[in-house]
Amino acid sequence: MKPELLALLTAIAWGVGGFFEKKGLHLGNLSPQMGITIRTAVALIILAAVSFPEWKTIPQAGPKALLMMVIGGGVVAGSVGMLCYYMAIKGAPLTRVMPIAFTSPLFGALMGILFNGEPLTFKTVAGMLLTVAGIVVLTIG
Numbered sequence: 001m002k003p004e005l006l007a008l009l010t011a012i013a014w015g016v017g018g019f020f021e022k023k024g025l026h027l028g029n030l031s032p033q034m035g036i037t038i039r040t041a042v043a044l045i046i047l048a049a050v051s052f053p054e055w056k057t058i059p060q061a062g063p064k065a066l067l068m069m070v071i072g073g074g075v076v077a078g079s080v081g082m083l084c085y086y087m088a089i090k091g092a093p094l095t096r097v098m099p100i101a102f103t104s105p106l107f108g109a110l111m112g113i114l115f116n117g118e119p120l121t122f123k124t125v126a127g128m129l130l131t132v133a134g135i136v137v138l139t140i141g
Helices: 003-027 032-061 063-091 094-101 104-116 122-139
Strands: none
Touching: 003 032, 003 063, 003 094, 032 063, 063 094, 094 122, 104 122
16 A cells, blocks of 8 residues: 555544544543553454564564664654653644644654655645645634
8 A cells, every 4th residue: 555545544543533532532521641541452352363473582672772673663652652642632623623733744754854864845845835725724813
């Protein structure tokens, strides 16, 4: 499957998932911490089953790669990011939270440009500026 289609499916899953997560938090009067715990527990079970054939690759990855996954995925994105996201959707409408929360591609692109030597092209700059402009339009009072 093409990466662009997978990225679109990611956006759809996260957008639809955010809708149900917000509903669940409010219907159950759950704290954001409890919401993210439920989400993570369910995801862990599903992902453990799906990834089982690949578990043998963990020792081959090496400590540096695993440390990056733990810090980047487990601590920064998986814990800090998700806790902030859940607190945001609990306290504000999705129409205000989602456009801001999903500026993450901008930060990812900047990290790639600054630290991974990815090219900064006119198209990249134009796309980033248009994304920011769209977010501003969607979120201003």
